[in-house]
Amino acid sequence: MGTSHLYTTTTTVVIGAAGGCLVIDPAVTPDDIGVLAAELRERGLRVVAGFSTHPHWDHVLWSAELGTAPRYATTANVAAVRKHRADGIRIADDEAPGHDPDLFGRLTPLPDTATTLPWDGPAVRVLEHQAHAPGHAALHIPSEHVLLTADTCSDIEIPLLDPNASDAVADYRHALRLFAAVSDVRHVIPGHGSVGDGAELHRRIAADHEYLDHLAAGGGDTDPRLTEEWLVKSHQAHLEYLTSTAGGR
Numbered sequence: 001m002g003t004s005h006l007y008t009t010t011t012t013v014v015i016g017a018a019g020g021c022l023v024i025d026p027a028v029t030p031d032d033i034g035v036l037a038a039e040l041r042e043r044g045l046r047v048v049a050g051f052s053t054h055p056h057w058d059h060v061l062w063s064a065e066l067g068t069a070p071r072y073a074t075t076a077n078v079a080a081v082r083k084h085r086a087d088g089i090r091i092a093d094d095e096a097p098g099h100d101p102d103l104f105g106r107l108t109p110l111p112d113t114a115t116t117l118p119w120d121g122p123a124v125r126v127l128e129h130q131a132h133a134p135g136h137a138a139l140h141i142p143s144e145h146v147l148l149t150a151d152t153c154s155d156i157e158i159p160l161l162d163p164n165a166s167d168a169v170a171d172y173r174h175a176l177r178l179f180a181a182v183s184d185v186r187h188v189i190p191g192h193g194s195v196g197d198g199a200e201l202h203r204r205i206a207a208d209h210e211y212l213d214h215l216a217a218g219g220g221d222t223d224p225r226l227t228e229e230w231l232v233k234s235h236q237a238h239l240e241y242l243t244s245t246a247g248g249r
């Protein structure tokens with residue numbers, strides 16, 4: 001796993017059979033992805049599959065250096081990327097310039113009935129939910145006791161709600177319950193933030209529920225993760241969202 005300086009973004013590589021590997025959310029600058037590609041080459045690894053956890057710009061990036069393997073995503077993710085493609089490319093250009101726009105969000109939808117990734121390597125379970133973004137998926141690798149929570153359960157970010165959802169809080173709580181039900185997690189890897197152990201996963205699930213409890217009561221502003229201006233703004237947007245959707249739930 002690697003972590004970029006930009007937004008403490010994580011990229012995860014899972015090693016499969018015969019020198020193949022799966023690359024999850026390669027990010028975030030072209031340089032970061034170049035370093036990743038070089039490291040894979042050095043280790044004699046060939047990318048045989050990619051995965052995008054959700055349709056936000058920093059999770060649908062790629063580089064020609066990573067090759068032409070299918071980059072899987074949920075159907076809802078693929079649809080959302082398609083819909084907001086131009087915006088996504090523009091934001092990527094502002095935040096991490098130099099990506100090839102042709103490769104932006106070129107995703108392959110998983111069959112709707114798929115519960116694992118179609119690749120030659122350890123079983124990777126797809127836990128689809130709607131927290132934070134449509135078609136969001138956490139990945140569980142039972143043999144490694146790893147849970148990748150993507151943009152939920154972070155030690156450095158409050159729960160970030162999907163402003164377009166009709167009940168973003170319920171969606172978020174549903175995802176937290178999905179994660180709580182996964183047994184024997186020993187490593188939690190968020191999309192932004194640091195890796196933790198199983199106890200840390202449960203601490204983060206509790207912290208996220210607690211934030212949502214406070215939010216429903218019009219609070220939440222003392223969450224220790226509100227350390228940056230953009231997070232404080234997101235928190236204020238959450239309070240406005242709850243006021244605009246029938247006064248909170």
Ligand SMILES: [Zn+2]
Pocket residue numbers: 054056132133151
């Ligand atoms: Zn996101």
